[in-house]
Amino acid sequence: MPDDELSRRIYRAARQLLPEMDITTRRVVEDLLKKAEDGAKTDNKIIEIISRDDTLREKFRSLLPVSYRSLSGFSSLGGYPHPTPGLTYVCPQCDYTRVLGEVGEEPGECPTHHVVLIPQAQKGH
Amino acid sequence: MLTDFLTELTKDLPGKWLERVFGPAFLFWAGGLLLVVGPQGLAAWWQYLLILPALAQVGWLVAALLVLNASATVMERLRLPLLRLLEGYWPWPLRLLEAPLIALARRRVQRQRERWSALMQKRESQPLTPAERMELARLEQSLLDFPPDLADLRPTAVGNILRGVERRIVHRCGLDPVLLWPRLWLLLPEDARQEIAAARESLDRLAEAWGWGLCFLVWAFWQPWAVPIALVWMLLAAWLARSPARTFAVLVQSAFDLYRWRLYEALHFPAPEEKGDVEVTAGQSLTRYIQRGV
Numbered sequence: 001m002p003d004d005e006l007s008r009r010i011y012r013a014a015r016q017l018l019p020e021m022d023i024t025t026r027r028v029v030e031d032l033l034k035k036a037e038d039g040a041k042t043d044n045k046i047i048e049i050i051s052r053d054d055t056l057r058e059k060f061r062s063l064l065p066v067s068y069r070s071l072s073g074f075s076s077l078g079g080y081p082h083p084t085p086g087l088t089y090v091c092p093q094c095d096y097t098r099v100l101g102e103v104g105e106e107p108g109e110c111p112t113h114h115v116v117l118i119p120q121a122q123k124g125h
Numbered sequence: 126m127l128t129d130f131l132t133e134l135t136k137d138l139p140g141k142w143l144e145r146v147f148g149p150a151f152l153f154w155a156g157g158l159l160l161v162v163g164p165q166g167l168a169a170w171w172q173y174l175l176i177l178p179a180l181a182q183v184g185w186l187v188a189a190l191l192v193l194n195a196s197a198t199v200m201e202r203l204r205l206p207l208l209r210l211l212e213g214y215w216p217w218p219l220r221l222l223e224a225p226l227i228a229l230a231r232r233r234v235q236r237q238r239e240r241w242s243a244l245m246q247k248r249e250s251q252p253l254t255p256a257e258r259m260e261l262a263r264l265e266q267s268l269l270d271f272p273p274d275l276a277d278l279r280p281t282a283v284g285n286i287l288r289g290v291e292r293r294i295v296h297r298c299g300l301d302p303v304l305l306w307p308r309l310w311l312l313l314p315e316d317a318r319q320e321i322a323a324a325r326e327s328l329d330r331l332a333e334a335w336g337w338g339l340c341f342l343v344w345a346f347w348q349p350w351a352v353p354i355a356l357v358w359m360l361l362a363a364w365l366a367r368s369p370a371r372t373f374a375v376l377v378q379s380a381f382d383l384y385r386w387r388l389y390e391a392l393h394f395p396a397p398e399e400k401g402d403v404e405v406t407a408g409q410s411l412t413r414y415i416q417r418g419v
Contacts (some may be wrong), residue, residue, distance in 0.1 A: 052315075075372075076372060083245065099242040099246060100242075101241060102296075
């Protein structure tokens with residue numbers, strides 16, 4: 001989706017909203033729209049100003065096409081996280097070891113002795 | 126006055142109405158009509174419409190638009206119950222499917238966890254091959270889609286992703302996110318709220334699309350082919366919903382990671398000074414205060 005097209009849509013929607021803004025906001029947005037006409041990129045600033053007022057923000061969203069409505073900058077990174085060391089649990093009676101991914105996982109039992117695994121740090125005690 | 130009324134009525138036409146007219150509601154009605162009357166019946170009906178007076182044609186068009194818009198509005202209102210269905214919180218008799226589906230998921234997660242544990246142990250003693258490193262990274266990512274404790278598994282993928290984040294916060298901070306989310310939401314900065322709301326909107330849309338697939342089963346009373354179409358529709362929507370569910374889950378967890386201290390401050394509770402068990406105990410006290418008032 002080209003950024004220019006998105007910016008144009010935002011400027012158009014902001015222009016449509018001008019009559020509903022209070023005089024101070026309106027002056028600031030008009031000024032930013034003027035700068036946009038002169039070639040400056042002011043769409044983010046306009047969104048920031050309009051977003052301060054919940055009613056205006058709602059109307060602004062409804063004026064944007066569906067695919068642009070989220071106004072969201074978040075998207076996940078494409079890669080995988082590097083695994084940091086896990087939580088090591090061991091059988092108190094043998095060398096059976098199991099690594100858990102995170103707090104909250106059940107450590108389970110030793111398949112040989114059928115006893116609950118304990119944190120590795122506790123085995124020496 | 127009439128002009129004002131019409132202006133008010135049509136001001137959202139390019140947005141909401143077009144979105145509804147060509148959204149899943151349209152697929153539901155058009156697809157259902159096609160199945161029930163068949164292509165030949167539809168062509169005959171079209172011919173009949175064409176010979177009607179212009180006013181009657183406009184009347185039909187307006188009626189069709191109204192039906193589309195009204196049904197889309199009803200489905201929008203049902204987004205939360207639909208999301209709960211998509212999460213696997215089912216009424217009877219669907220609840221009978223829960224146990225076998227959860228058992229399948231449990232076996233899969235156990236296999237993945239065992240493999241992950243084996244690779245982690247191998248990594249301690251010797252370098253992993255590139256293929257093993259990639260497998261480990263994939264498993265690490267994949268396991269995030271499930272709750273830490275397998276007793277919390279849900280029968281659907283979206284259910285497990287969302288349940289995963291809910292339970293992860295309980296295990297790590299002692300805070301119940303389902304109960305505390307409205308409080309934290311009011312304390313979040315506007316930017317954070319916008320990001321989370323946008324992610325939730327994407328998820329809700331797919332839950333709604335899934336709901337239209339469910340409704341498509343209605344056409345099976347007239348045409349049995351509606352059943353496989355509805356099932357494919359629902360499976361596709363549920364599969365597509367996993368991605369926004371992950372984004373929403375990551376953002377909710379991030380909100381708790383970054384802003385949970387605000388809850389303690391706003392509720393005049395002492396913030397825990399240590400992580401781990403101390404924080405879990407403090408979080409449980411705060412949760413209990415919200416839930417029980419003590």
